[in-house]
Amino acid sequence: MTSSAVIVNPSKVLDLDERRREICDLLGEAGWPEPLWLTTTPEDPGCGMAVQAVEAGVDVAFVCGGDGTVMAVASVLAGTDVALALVPSGTGNLLATNLGITRDVRAAVEVAIHGDRRRIDVGIVDGADTSTGHPGTFTVMAGMGFDAEMLDATPDTAKRRFGWLAYVAAGARRLSRKRVLMRIRLDGGRWIRRRARGVLVANVGRLQGGIPLLPDARPDDGWLDVAVLTPRDLTDWIMLGWGVVMRRGGTRQLETFRARKVEVHTGQDQARELDGDVVAPARMLVARIAPAALTLCVPRTPAPLEPPESPAAPEAARVTRPRGA
Structure with a gap:
């Protein structure tokens, strides 16, 4: 029983x-x-x-x-x-x-x-502020920069009244903020430098409203999918949003990568979030994957899941996919 x-x-x-x-x-x-x-x-x-x-x-x-x-x-x-x-x-x-x-x-x-039982991955963030009661893990995504700012600026009352549209309103007020220099390292490889508005490290690919930011992300593939947002102005934001919503293969304002460990460093404190919960700002976000760590109840599927990709060496594991390139 x-x-x-x-x-x-x-x-x-x-x-x-x-x-x-x-x-x-x-x-x-x-x-x-x-x-x-x-x-x-x-x-x-x-x-x-x-x-x-x-x-x-x-x-x-x-x-x-x-x-x-x-x-x-x-x-x-x-x-x-x-x-x-x-x-x-x-x-x-x-x-x-x-x-x-x-x-x-x-x-x-x-x-x-x-339904079925499915083993999914869990993301672990090193150095998370567990003194606040936050466990330092995520099942959906971790973020640094724009998305964390948006979440922090969205009142609970607005979320209860308007749902995910409340996030859109809060985000729109922050589109004009300047990009910051971010250094990103994947699986211990070389540092990638970008002027960006934010970085998302994801275990799944859809955002609020079903927006497919990272359509290739799977919660059971043993990988973290990474999105680097680099829009410079309002026009760039519109192009980015249009490309993502219409699934046009992305735009030059969005780069995507894949890794098992992701390190993001900046020169000044940035807002951060884990699964929609804002955590203490910091100059770095270090996330790694714990493969097949959690058993989840999911709807019954007619076909078996695709097996995860085989492990590879750090440099080979990195998949750099500038959208639209």
């Missing part, structure tokens, strides 16, 4: 009692016992609750919350046999979006009951 826990972020769920009844009824219909019910707090976004779930010996941990809650729980479940099940309840829900898991509670729970 499958045992489970439900870790819920109360700030992301309108009616906690109704959500509890709905999930418990669905699990009961499937013959599952009543789940362990755990609620996050402002001081603990989900790490402590995930530890309780693991210690209780559950098979599946459901997460009702946004990307930040998912990230906190995933940081604990990584490396264990406990499967993570997503019940999207926040604004972004990028991991769920990239894996085809909807916000419908019944459909999300049925993914855990009747």
Whole structure:
């Protein structure tokens, strides 16, 4: 008999009692016992609750919350046999979006009951400020520069009211900021120097609104996909956005790379984020991949997953793909 826990972020769920009844009824219909019910707090976004779930010996941990809650729980479940099940309840829900898991509670729970189990990669950020309770991991993406500035400038009230469009408004007010010199190193290779507005290190490829920034990114391929944003002015931003949305193969304002370890250094502190949570600004962002670290409940697929690429030497592993080149 499958045992489970439900870790819920109360700030992301309108009616906690109704959500509890709905999930418990669905699990009961499937013959599952009543789940362990755990609620996050402002001081603990989900790490402590995930530890309780693991210690209780559950098979599946459901997460009702946004990307930040998912990230906190995933940081604990990584490396264990406990499967993570997503019940999207926040604004972004990028991991769920990239894996085809909807916000419908019944459909999300049925993914855990009747779907597949998939091992996915987890990103680890070295030197993250764990004193704030942030686990220093990501399942979706880490960013330095523009995207972190945009997230930091988006009020929670606007996110609740307008959803992902709130990020667009906040980002539009920051398009005119100057580029900064960034040094980027992939898998210990040579340093690449760019004047850029930001760098994204991604485990999946779609942003808010389903925008396919890195369409080749896969969460189970053992690689981090990297996007370097280099627009100089508003015209460049428009060209970049148009190329990405229309899938025109990109533009000269966006370079993409692939690596297992990514180092980004700047000469001054830059805003940073992990899975939509803003962390302390710093002059560097160092991320590495932990392959197949997390078991995730996903919709059943008719065909097996493609196997990851074989490991290669650091220089060969680097894939430099200037879009539009």
